[in-house]
Amino acid sequence: AAREGQNTFRFFTEDLNTAAWQRLALEQDLRRALEQESLELHYQPKVDLRSGEVVGVEALARWQHPVEGNISPMHFIPVAEETGLIRPLGEWALREACLQAMAWQSQGLPPLVMAVNLSARQLLQPGLADMVARILTETGLDPALLELELTETAVMARPEETSTLLQELKSLGVRLAVDDFGTGYSSLAYLRRYPFDTLKIDRSFISNITTSADEAAIAQTIIAMGHGLRLQVVAEGVETEEQATYLRSHRCDQLQGYLFSRPLPAGKMTELLAKGSRL
Ligand code: C2E
Ligand code: CA
Ligand code: CA
Ligand code: CA
DSSP, rough: OOHHHHHHHEEEHHHHHHHHHHHHHHHHHHHHHHHHTOOOEEEEHHHHHHTTOOEEEEEEEEEEEETTTTEHHHHHHHHHHHTHHHHHHHHHHHHHHHHHHHHHHHTTOOOOOOEEEHHHHHHHHHTTTHHHHHHHHHOOOOOOOOOEEEEEEHHHHHHHHHHHHHHHHHHHTOEEEHHHHHTSSOOHHHTTTOOOEEEEEEEHTTTTTTHHHHHHHHHHHHHHHHHHTTEEEOOSOOSSSSHHHHHHHOOOOOOSSSTTTEEEEEEHHHHHHTTTTOO
């Protein structure tokens, strides 16, 4: 038993070393990617369920690693958070998204709400609201056309501090969205204490709405409660016509998902907007 324990320990430390090295290498590569501005944003449309029109887009970071290929933000955002690189990354993403929104406006496309994700760590970053204010001034984007997406768990990690921050952000005139709603443990009534405009129902509730009565009931309840609290409700991860039909019949406001479009590079998104594509 003792030998077994020793072996386990050895394997464990080796694994840990490998993981630590990989982390470090990834961190260095990410730092370089930021410096060389080789990260990109892709944009996924949000569609109004009544008119079928694109009313907004969400900016999603993409990293084409020179050796590893495409690395998912699910992988590199946590690395950025742990290493402090989230600060320059977040600032880059916000500026890039605002500049793109301005570029579409100057091409005469109808105004869209540009949504940008803020991670949990960013909410703790001193001077975050000042950074947002500075980028709005720098780029000239109307604050009413910027929406910041924050997850429910990030908000609830520090309810008091976040409340102050959200008031500061709200006073800039930007929109605030609760992302991944339903995956945390908080109630909508609790979230109402914060100045949110939009609630995004997590994809996990959407995938089974047409096959599971329970999931359908949850989605329906979130929509009704969101409306009761005067929030706009967006369904994420909508992949089928049946899901869209269900959501429309239950008065969900917008959908986002592969059914209408995957996240697209700026050029492809420009084409989609110029064509005036509808759901
Ligand atoms: P999220 O904010 O919940 O973004 C939605 C994710 O769902 C995106 O994954 C999107 O590509 C994916 N998605 C959209 N429609 C569908 C669908 O119909 N089916 C399925 N299966 N998936 C769909 P992505 O782009 O891989 O991003 C993952 C997460 O990484 C995001 O989740 C967000 O938390 C984070 N992230 C991405 N970009 C940024 C960024 O610029 N800053 C920060 N802080 N986080 C980011
Ligand atoms: Ca999001
Ligand atoms: Ca989400
Ligand atoms: Ca998510």
